[in-house]
Amino acid sequence: MSEYLTQQIVDDYRRDGAVCIRNVFNNYWIEKVIEGIERNLKNPSDYSESLSSDGQSGAFFNDYCNWRSIPEFEQYVYQSPAAQICAALMDSEYSVFYHEHVLIKEAAANQLTPWHHDQAYYPINGFKNCSIWMPLDPVPIETAVEFAAASHLDNKWYKPRKFATHLNYNINNNDVCDKIAYNDVPSDQYIRDNYKILSFDVKPGDCIAFHMRTLHGAPGNLSESTSRRVLSTRWLGDDAVIGARPWITSPPTTGGLDIGQNVIQSKEFPLIWTRSK
Numbered sequence: 001m002s003e004y005l006t007q008q009i010v011d012d013y014r015r016d017g018a019v020c021i022r023n024v025f026n027n028y029w030i031e032k033v034i035e036g037i038e039r040n041l042k043n044p045s046d047y048s049e050s051l052s053s054d055g056q057s058g059a060f061f062n063d064y065c066n067w068r069s070i071p072e073f074e075q076y077v078y079q080s081p082a083a084q085i086c087a088a089l090m091d092s093e094y095s096v097f098y099h100e101h102v103l104i105k106e107a108a109a110n111q112l113t114p115w116h117h118d119q120a121y122y123p124i125n126g127f128k129n130c131s132i133w134m135p136l137d138p139v140p141i142e143t144a145v146e147f148a149a150a151s152h153l154d155n156k157w158y159k160p161r162k163f164a165t166h167l168n169y170n171i172n173n174n175d176v177c178d179k180i181a182y183n184d185v186p187s188d189q190y191i192r193d194n195y196k197i198l199s200f201d202v203k204p205g206d207c208i209a210f211h212m213r214t215l216h217g218a219p220g221n222l223s224e225s226t227s228r229r230v231l232s233t234r235w236l237g238d239d240a241v242i243g244a245r246p247w248i249t250s251p252p253t254t255g256g257l258d259i260g261q262n263v264i265q266s267k268e269f270p271l272i273w274t275r276s277k
């Protein structure tokens with residue numbers, strides 16, 4: 001068990017697929033990640049997008065897979081408590097780092113994050129995985145990410161949706177597809193009628209850990225004055241292998257591995273923490 005967790009937190013994660021962990025990251029990590037986000041904003045990658053529904057209200061900025069060129073993020077990956085926390089939540093011998101994702105909703109950004117789950121975006125199969133959603137600003141409950149509790153246990157996969165249009169990814173190669181049936185993400189109404197919705201008001205230092213198969217979505221940023229800056233890091237456990245998807249995945253890399261190979265074999269996805277350490 002990690003020093004940052006209680007058995008209750010671990011049980012909640014496994015049952016609900018999302019849990020809030022309070023006061024995990026000290027000021028050192030909060031400031032470090034803010035510096036990394038500022039560096040990312042000054043030099044966004046080709047993956048970045050800045051979404052604004054009317055071009056006037058605040059934007060929803062997204063970028064990812066930049067940790068190797070942002071020293072603050074690299075340090076967070078290797079040295080922050082995130083890897084250790086994830087190994088315990090995943091019940092894995094180790095934590096492999098997959099990638100980071102910056103999600104900033106500027107003040108009054110009215111772009112929703114559509115309901116989705118993450119694993120179908122990735123060419124990753126296996127059940128031991130975890131994202132650590134770390135806010136760098138206070139996020140009140142009305143702006144908080146919402147999670148459909150226990151949806152990770154439904155044994156269902158959902159087609160990925162573009163954040164810009166909320167449309168499904170285009171299917172471009174059914175031949176290579178694993179024998180997984182991909183469903184349309186259910187409507188907002190269906191999710192609210194059929195699942196307990198979990199959301200957490202959080203402040204810098206807290207984080208939300210969630211499973212990559214948990215359905216989640218978020219409203220726009222209702223604050224007129226405060227951004228909602230977030231670093232989400234993606235972690236994989238000892239059963240994670242490369243899977244085949246019928247669309248171009250995000251990120252569009254298998255780390256140089258073939259279908260079925262364990263992610264630990266890729267240099268692109270570093271092993272950060274092991275139980276024996």
Ligand SMILES: O=C(O)CCC(=O)C(=O)O
Nearest residue numbers: 103113118133218230232
């Ligand atoms: O921050 C958000 O609005 C959504 C976060 C998300 O989808 C993720 O981290 O996977």
